[in-house]
Amino acid sequence: MTEVNETALNELVGRVLGDLGGAVSVPLVRIGDALGLYRTLKEIGPVKADELADASGCAPRYVREWLAAQAASGYVHHERGLFSLTPEQAFVFAEPDSPVNLIGAFDTAAAMVENQPKVQSAFKTGRGVAWGDQAGCMFCAVARLFRPGYVNALVQDWLPALDGVADRLKTGAKVADVGCGHGLSTILMAQAFPNSRFVGYDFHPGSIAAASAHAQAHGLTNLHFEVGRAQDFDGRDFDLITCFDCLHDMGDPKAAAAHIRKALKEGGV
Structure with missing residues (x-):
């Protein structure tokens, strides 16, 4: 066996074990979210495990094991046999509008694991995995x-x-949200500035369908969504064009930026 530096090895093993601990937390956090365990614990805690199980309609044995693992990770507070969420824990796991709600990060990690076969194949072919071909509900x-x-x-x-x-948005402007995905950014802007008109573009038809459904559910009439690529969408003469968390993931960001610039009216942003 190759001689190794024991200190360096221990440090590496410690980092790996930390990563593994985070990895195995992914399904547990998603279970807690899907079954409403975090939300219920925030509402009724501090409680015993059996009380949380009863309130959430889950099997006591499973809830006890889940709570023990969550407490060990520091995601749930345990004291004198009672479980609860501190305000900080609730901010991360139980409050959807919190600026640090991170449930979506766990969902993203799960989708990446499911996507492994496609990315693994790309290592051999050198080709990418298109956004529209991602596995799961990425x-x-x-x-x-x-x-x-x-x-x-x-x-x-x-x-x-x-x-x-x-x-300008308060008075009334024409706005495009390019790479809008499920349209959450577009919808928030449309709600805040009812005198402006918004169009969201995304090349993924499934995302545009979800965005359109969200807009309809909110009863918004000053926006619509279209399937379109960032480098050649049809709209012109926009006062404002936004790209949120997407330009760096596009296949040809330079062409996208050039087209976006041409689609702005003079003086547009």
Whole structure:
């Protein structure tokens, strides 16, 4: 056996074990979210495991094991036989509009694991895996991952940071949201600025269908969604064009940026 540096080996093993601990937490966190365990614990805690099981309609044995694992990870608080969520834990796991809700990150990690065969094949062929070909509901997971940032900063901070843009949107502007995915960013802007008109573009038909359904559910009439690629969508003369968390993932970001620039009216942003 090759001689190794014991200190370096122990440090490496420690890092790997930390990563493995995070990896095995992914399904447990998603179970807790899907079954409403975090939400229920926030509402009724501190409680015993059996009480949480009863309130959530789950089997006590499974809930006890789940709570023990969550407490060991520091995701749930345990004291004197009772389980609860601290305000900080609730911010991360039980409050959808929290700026640090990270459930979507766990969903994204799960989708990446499911996507392994496609990426593994790409290692041999040298070809990429198109966004529309991702395994699982990667699109749902990514939308959920970025939603807290949009909810807490898009209208409040990001748009006002652009000189004159918020005032123009209040008066009435023509806006494109390119690479809109499930349309959460587009919908938030449309809600905040009813005098402006918005169109969301995404090349993935499934995402556009989800975005359209979300807009309809919110009763919004000042926006619509279209299937279109960033480098050749049809719209022109926009006052504002946005790209949120997507330009760096596009197949040809340079062509996309050039087309977006041409689609702006003079003086557009």
